[in-house]
Amino acid sequence: MQLLFERSHPGRGMEYLPPCDTPPAVFDADMLRAQPPRLPELSEVDLDRHYTELSKQTHGVNDGFYPLGSCTMKYNPRVNEALAALPGFSELHPLQPAETAQGALEVLFRTEKLLCEITGMTGMTMQPAAGAHGEYTGLLLIRSYHKSRGDTARTKILVPDSAHGTNPASAAMAGFTVVSVPSNAQGGVDLDALKAAVGPDTAGLMLTNPNTLGLFDPNILEITRIVHEAGGLCYYDGANLNAVMGHARPGDMGFDCVHLNLHKTFSPPHGGGGPGSGPVGCKAFLEQFLPGPRVKYEDNRYSFFTPEHSLGRVRGFYGNFAVVVRALAYLLTLGRQGIPEAAENAVLNANYLMHKLAGHYDMACCENGCMHEFVMDLSRLKEETGVTAMDVAKRLLDFGIHPPTMYFPLIVHEALMVEPTETESVETLDHAADLFLQIWQEAHEQPDLVHGAPHTTPIGRPDEVTAARKPVVRYAFES
Numbered sequence: 420m421q422l423l424f425e426r427s428h429p430g431r432g433m434e435y436l437p438p439c440d441t442p443p444a445v446f447d448a449d450m451l452r453a454q455p456p457r458l459p460e461l462s463e464v465d466l467d468r469h470y471t472e473l474s475k476q477t478h479g480v481n482d483g484f485y486p487l488g489s490c491t492m493k494y495n496p497r498v499n500e501a502l503a504a505l506p507g508f509s510e511l512h513p514l515q516p517a518e519t520a521q522g523a524l525e526v527l528f529r530t531e532k533l534l535c536e537i538t539g540m541t542g543m544t545m546q547p548a549a550g551a552h553g554e555y556t557g558l559l560l561i562r563s564y565h566k567s568r569g570d571t572a573r574t575k576i577l578v579p580d581s582a583h584g585t586n587p588a589s590a591a592m593a594g595f596t597v598v599s600v601p602s603n604a605q606g607g608v609d610l611d612a613l614k615a616a617v618g619p620d621t622a623g624l625m626l627t628n629p630n631t632l633g634l635f636d637p638n639i640l641e642i643t644r645i646v647h648e649a650g651g652l653c654y655y656d657g658a659n660l661n662a663v664m665g666h667a668r669p670g671d672m673g674f675d676c677v678h679l680n681l682h683k684t685f686s687p688p689h690g691g692g693g694p695g696s697g698p699v700g701c702k703a704f705l706e707q708f709l710p711g712p713r714v715k716y717e718d719n720r721y722s723f724f725t726p727e728h729s730l731g732r733v734r735g736f737y738g739n740f741a742v743v744v745r746a747l748a749y750l751l752t753l754g755r756q757g758i759p760e761a762a763e764n765a766v767l768n769a770n771y772l773m774h775k776l777a778g779h780y781d782m783a784c785c786e787n788g789c790m791h792e793f794v795m796d797l798s799r800l801k802e803e804t805g806v807t808a809m810d811v812a813k814r815l816l817d818f819g820i821h822p823p824t825m826y827f828p829l830i831v832h833e834a835l836m837v838e839p840t841e842t843e844s845v846e847t848l849d850h851a852a853d854l855f856l857q858i859w860q861e862a863h864e865q866p867d868l869v870h871g872a873p874h875t876t877p878i879g880r881p882d883e884v885t886a887a888r889k890p891v892v893r894y895a896f897e898s
């Protein structure tokens with residue numbers, strides 16, 4: 420497709436603004452650019468068509484099935500957008516006095532209360548802007564706690580090898596040494612290895628549950644007990660809460676703090692780097708360290724306060740407020756009945772699709788069923804046909820399906836991680852299953868067709884390493 424610079428015609432444009440009738444500001448010559456900026460010259464219709472064309476080159480939940488494992492690409496209800504766009508929310512200034520923004524403070528306060536109830540925590544900060552940012556904040560809480568007790572020898576964070584990749588990265592960023600704990604044959608944490616790893620240098624454990632294999636660790640109470648007995652704290656990566664919300668609470672499993680991904684579990688749109696929200700909740704003994712400002716309600720009014728030993732801000736102002744509005748709208752729409760139902764249907768949909776594929780594709784670890792997602796291991800398909808997980812993922816694009824997450828978790832070699840979410844109908848799941856099985860057949864009968872996929876998209880197989888290492892983000896002018 421043509422870029423804006425390629426659509427440009429000299430002299431074309433939109434002269435909406437009247438001529439300037441105030442004297443122009445005068446700058447010193449050394450502050451002025453030598454040549455005028457090169458801007459594309461376009462009419463409004465040129466511009467409109469460019470962005471419309473661009474929007475059609477991508478794939479969103481609105482286009483079709485999006486089973487991107489670990490990302491919970493559920494449908495984003497439109498009512499949430501309408502509420503987040505209300506001028507009383509969208510036109511607030513972050514520095515206006517709290518008395519004039521009582522509704523916004525109420526949104527933060529009520530969301531915190533509901534999420535504390537869902538997680539079994541007592542207090543929460545809405546500041547972190549994403550899941551990984553929440554992890555980092557939670558680890559700072561753990562650090563503040565040990566430091567406040569003068570317990571400075573606790574420098575290690577235990578991270579099971581089935582954790583999300585952001586976990587070890589966040590622990591390292593927060594200044595801890597990461598100790599990897601292996602999985603057992605069932606895909607859960609190896610308890611003997613955990614017992615051997617804990618000690619007086621253990622600051623805590625970070626656990627993703629359900630883990631990246633889509634499994635709920637049946638030893639969870641034993642895991643938190645072992646870590647607590649050694650003097651460490653337990654951090655719950657709650658980004659996969661979609662599987663258990665309304666049914667099981669991290670607080671009841673013995674965890675001391677948790678982050679949530681509002682943009683996954685509670686439906687605000689995400690992807691492409693769009694705004695997220697990763698609130699961090701904790702038990703009462705950690706609340707004094709939470710970032711400020713938080714919101715309290717006293718004498719019929721909401722106001723901000725900063726906890727006594729706050730670790731400081733982790734982000735400007737109050738986090739991604741509009742994302743929180745959407746999450747609250749979602750929480751109130753679903754209510755006490757709908758929240759656990761959404762989790763049940765997420766788990767049902769994942770199991771339904773997994774069972775439809777299980778006769779052909781090998782599953783990484785799900786003899787007793789999966790939670791909200793499942794991981795296929797395509798090693799055998801690759802051996803038999805030469806078709807890889809990447810090939811299957813690319814072939815799905817030809818049918819308008821977003822590929823599952825590829826080559827993750829790292830403990831499975833030819834991994835495809837599939838998370839259908841609860842918002843997909845049985846027809847969509849049946850259709851997707853038919854396509855997966857068709858691709859299985861193609862892999863055996865015409866592997867080159869699959870190796871060459873996608874055949875229908877504007878871009879097929881970009882060189883991802885070069886794209887990441889040497890991104891071209893500037894238009895290369897001829898002269």
Ligand SMILES: *Cc1c(COP(=O)(O)O)cnc(C)c1O
Binds near residue numbers: 585656
């Ligand atoms: C998505 C995810 C994260 C990271 O969340 P971001 O918002 O992408 O930073 C962490 N843990 C798990 C299990 C996740 O699925």
